[in-house]
Amino acid sequence: MFRGALEPWHLVLLVLVIVLVFGSKKLPDMARSLGKSARILKSEAKAMKDEASSNTAANSAAPAGEEQPSAAQRTIQAAPGDVNSSRPVNEPTDTTQR
Template identity: 35%
Template sequence: MTLVVLLIVVLLLFGAKRLPDLASGIGQSLKIFKREVRDLTDDDDKKDATATTPAAPVPPAAATPTAPVVPAPVPPAAPVTPPVVPTERDTSDPRA
């Protein structure tokens, strides 16, 4: 009974013309969701398989000391000059 009422409400809200588009969109979304979930579980299975397989031993690094990394010198910054502010003239004398 509640399913019928729900279907009638959906039909009234979206209309008969938009229901097929809505249903196909939901179907495509579910298909993509299922594919992504399957891919994630496949990735987890691959990680588990590689984690159980022992890796080849890595040879130790060379015992020679390396020179420390020195950062490149930074050029000095250009001096900052204050902006030139025009001085206010006395506008009472028209000859100026």
């Protein structure tokens, strides 16, 4: 059904349309922005994984009935050397202890 659907001239045509729509000056900025977004997503996923594993370890080590101290506030670094985009993260409060 889709045999031969993606040939080299299709890719050339696709690149040409993208350049015409977005302009050659905006493409590097878009690629840079996409890279920053990917780095932020990767760091947040790693932080969530580390936090989940540390919370699991801390909860299993605490005696029953004692409350855990809250974690220190985290800061998101957007990109290496980019200090303008750093911001503190507001962690949601645990509503299960009411």
